[in-house]
Amino acid sequence: MLLAKIYVTFKEGVPDPQGETMGQSLLAMGYQGVLSVRTGKYLEIKLATADKDAASREVEEMCRRLLANSVIEQYRYTLEECC
Amino acid sequence: MLLAKIYVTFKEGVPDPQGETMGQSLLAMGYQGVLSVRTGKYLEIKLATADKDAASREVEEMCRRLLANSVIEQYRYTLEECC
Numbered sequence: 001m002l003l004a005k006i007y008v009t010f011k012e013g014v015p016d017p018q019g020e021t022m023g024q025s026l027l028a029m030g031y032q033g034v035l036s037v038r039t040g041k042y043l044e045i046k047l048a049t050a051d052k053d054a055a056s057r058e059v060e061e062m063c064r065r066l067l068a069n070s071v072i073e074q075y076r077y078t079l080e081e082c083c
Numbered sequence: 084m085l086l087a088k089i090y091v092t093f094k095e096g097v098p099d100p101q102g103e104t105m106g107q108s109l110l111a112m113g114y115q116g117v118l119s120v121r122t123g124k125y126l127e128i129k130l131a132t133a134d135k136d137a138a139s140r141e142v143e144e145m146c147r148r149l150l151a152n153s154v155i156e157q158y159r160y161t162l163e164e165c166c
Contacts, residue, residue: 001118007125022126026145033131033141035084040125042090043105046118058116062109 002047003082004059006067006075009040014072043067052079085130086165087142089150089158092123097155126150135162 010016016038023037045062047055059077068075093099099121106120128145130138142160151158 009125009127019126022149023128025149026128029145029148031141031145033138035129035131037129038127040127042092042123042125043102044092044121044123045106045109046120048116048118055116058114062112062114065112066105066108 001081001083002049002052002055002079004043004045004047004055004077004079006043006045006059006063006077007040008043008063008068008073008075010038011072011074041067046082050081055079084164084166085132085135085138085162087126087128087130087138087160087162089126089128089142089146089160090123091126091146091151091156091158093121094155094157124150129165133164138162 019037019039022039023034026034026037049055056079059079063075063077064070102120102122105122106117109117109120128142132138139162142162146158146160147153
């Protein structure tokens with residue numbers, strides 16, 4: 001079994017109002033050292049296969065087709081043995 | 084300058100309907116090897132300090148106070164030099 005850990009983040013230059021709001025909140029709470037906050041999605045997908053090459057192709061395709069919006073988001077992932 | 088990479092995920096046993104929906108969609112799209120999908124938040128926070136110990140204490144506190152809901156979520160983070 002494999003565990004895919006997928007990180008989906010906004011491409012550089014894409015506005016991130018949720019991150020900006022969090023940054024402002026942190027400043028207001030006294031964390032003066034906060035320069036910026038960027039938000040993203042983190043996904044863990046358990047896969048039945050043990051074949052890393054096949055899994056990598058499949059995860060890549062899932063990201064393109066469903067998990068990330070390639071107009072504004074980029075993704076990266078790792079695969080590890082699990083469970 | 085430091086970059087904090089923060090991962091906020093649901094604690095084990097906490098229902099994740101968004102993850103379940105994604106899993107069902109992936110199955111419906113033909114990815115029969117998908118066993119489960121768990122969703123989480125991924126945050127990147129740039130900090131002005133270069134002091135890793137101070138930054139670590141601060142990030143820990145931010146997670147507890149604002150970024151994670153400790154009733155249902157857990158968090159972990161890494162700190163790296165950046166920019």
